[in-house]
Amino acid sequence: MSRISDAISELHKLDMEADKPGWLQGIHPLPKLFVTVLFLVITVSFGKYELSGLLKLGIYLIVLFVLGDISVKLLLKRMKVVLALVCLMGIVNPFFDRREMLLLGGFAVTGGMLSAATLMLKGVYAVSASYLLIVTTSVEEICYALRRLHVPKLIVTVLMLVYRYIIVLLKETERMTEAYALRAPGQRGLDYKAWGTFAGQLLLRSMDRAQTVYDSMMLRGYDGEFYLRCKRAAGRGDYLYAAVWSAVLLFVRAGSAG
Amino acid sequence: MHMADALVSPAVAGTMYAVSAAAAAYSVKEIKLEDLDRKVPAMGVMGAFVFAAQMINFTIPGTGSSGHLCGGMLLSAVLGPCAGFLTMIAILAIQCLLFADGGLLALGCNVWNMAFYGCFVGGFLIWRMAAGRKMTKGRITAASVIGCIAGLQLGAFSVTIETLLSGITELPFAVFIGMMQPIHLAIGLVEGLITAAVLVFIYEARPEILYGYAQEDGGSSGRMSRKGTVTALFAAALVIGGVVSLFASGYPDGLEWSMEKVAGTTELFARGNVYQLAERLQGITAVLPDYAFKTSDSAAGTSFSGIVGGIVVLTACFFICVLIKKVKRSK
Structure with missing residues (x-):
């Protein structure tokens, strides 16, 4: 499967997951966004040797993944990219920080090993938390939450439009790439002589599409405002969700600090 | 990235x-x-x-x-x-x-x-x-x-x-x-x-x-104006100089570290009239020695010196650009 079709299929899968019926999907996007950001802030606030405290924070992910019946298949795929980067940064730590921090059955664990492990765990937690958010909340709902947080209308509108047109343009790019590959068998990638014409044609077609989009938006009464709405208003359960998780996360953090 | x-x-x-x-x-x-x-x-x-x-x-x-x-x-x-x-x-x-x-x-x-x-x-x-x-x-x-x-x-x-x-x-x-x-x-x-x-x-x-x-062939509407560009760059310099410099390391830099290893000190002293004269001159002109107030090691001093440094660099940059422009025109 090509990189482009891979991306298209991933987007479809995420959309389908977010549309699934479930209690986590039913929670209002604003508390979900708030709890996710709080979790991320607390995760990265742990010091480089505070592995034990960080491990306790994992209860948030375990509870939500298990009770929310969230598939981890897609998560593992996403994890690859981030873990590679995080490992690259952490792998040098054991060479520079050789202070012995603790003994595990006669094996001395150095500060560098501990900090590398903490860094990797932070990476896993951060990707998992973002995944939890996107797999239970649609992009429209996230945009709605962003508007409620007073993120400028222009930025949210552009975010919505980019998201809506990504699949259209990915499919168009895939068609063009396939057509090119069929005319240049055995060639990997795009030859330098075709750099300008290939991507330039795509850009020109995109600009024409933008004009068509603008015309159709005007015909439908576009007045500069995209009206985002949520399926329902935030209720008592949503506030309870935010309050309980905030208390748990802050309790874990405070407990580790003590 | x-x-x-x-x-x-x-x-x-x-x-x-x-x-x-x-x-x-x-x-x-x-x-x-x-x-x-x-x-x-x-x-x-x-x-x-x-x-x-x-x-x-x-x-x-x-x-x-x-x-x-x-x-x-x-x-x-x-x-x-x-x-x-x-x-x-x-x-x-x-x-x-x-x-x-x-x-x-x-x-x-x-x-x-x-x-x-x-x-x-x-x-x-x-x-x-x-x-x-x-x-x-x-x-x-x-x-x-x-x-x-x-x-x-x-x-x-x-x-x-x-x-x-x-x-x-x-x-x-x-x-x-x-x-x-x-x-x-x-x-x-x-x-x-x-x-x-x-x-x-x-x-x-x-x-x-x-x-x-x-x-x-018309005006410059829609482009970023010179005033806008200068303001944006000035703001960026203030942020970098003022905020990021607060985190500046107190440890010696690479050169100072190497000197400490070789000479046992981060400051080298030279003898001679020329060096003494240069040192006196530097003492008079240096408002912010070692990037801080002369009498203070506070974060405010470091931050202030970052901002002042940014302003000095921008001013120097402005005058160099004006000079280059003038030289070009005279040709």
Whole structure:
């Protein structure tokens, strides 16, 4: 499967997951966004040797993944990219920080090993938390939450439009790439002589599409405002969700600090 | 160059969110003066275009590897720096949410490292070198390559600083920067050439799409004004000098460290009339010795000296530019 079709299929899968019926999907996007950001802030606030405290924070992910019946298949795929980067940064730590921090059955664990492990765990937690958010909340709902947080209308509108047109343009790019590959068998990638014409044609077609989009938006009464709405208003359960998780996360953090 | 959440501390993430938000607020204010209704769909579709185009593998001749085009630079050349910057924010947010490319908490860092430098430094160069004067294929190519290299070098430098300030890696600064800058120099060159190829094609096929082309023989509406550019650069210098310098290391730098190892001290003393005279002169003129108030080691002193240093550099830069302009005119 090509990189482009891979991306298209991933987007479809995420959309389908977010549309699934479930209690986590039913929670209002604003508390979900708030709890996710709080979790991320607390995760990265742990010091480089505070592995034990960080491990306790994992209860948030375990509870939500298990009770929310969230598939981890897609998560593992996403994890690859981030873990590679995080490992690259952490792998040098054991060479520079050789202070012995603790003994595990006669094996001395150095500060560098501990900090590398903490860094990797932070990476896993951060990707998992973002995944939890996107797999239970649609992009429209996230945009709605962003508007409620007073993120400028222009930025949210552009975010919505980019998201809506990504699949259209990915499919168009895939068609063009396939057509090119069929005319240049055995060639990997795009030859330098075709750099300008290939991507330039795509850009020109995109600009024409933008004009068509603008015309159709005007015909439908576009007045500069995209009206985002949520399926329902935030209720008592949503506030309870935010309050309980905030208390748990802050309790874990405070407990580790003590 | 996307930073993951695990690579930033809350303080660094918060600071970078604040500076990126300031740049976004400036862009929203500036863009509202333009034809917004027409520009918004173009920003959406162009954002999706950059996203899709980054999936294309552009083969680099003779290497067997491939490169991608520079989104920030391209968007600035088509939509202008402010609209390009806002579109890049949307792209980075989607990349982080949907593809785990960069973290949610590190979004402020990524916006600054990629969108700000790509759009404002790249866009500024495009404007000065190509769109600001008569547009030619050579000018577009030069602007694209220089803009991409400059944007990526600054971005890579920021990544290094942000990671080190977050206390994530044990890598020494010199080693880290020595790894980051050369590789991004090569990437910048390739991305610049790919972006140039696309922009030159557009210039030949539909030049009116390029930002600033239509105003070539008219006024300068829609372009970033000189006042705006100077203000933006001044604000950036204040932020970097004033905020980032608070985190400046108290440890000796590479040169001082080497001197300490060799001579046992970080200060070398020379004897002789000339040296003594120079030392006295330096004592009189140095307002902020070792980047702090003469009588204070406080954070305020460090921060203040960062701001003063930024202002001095900007002033010197301004006068050098005026001098160069005058010399050019006299020729």
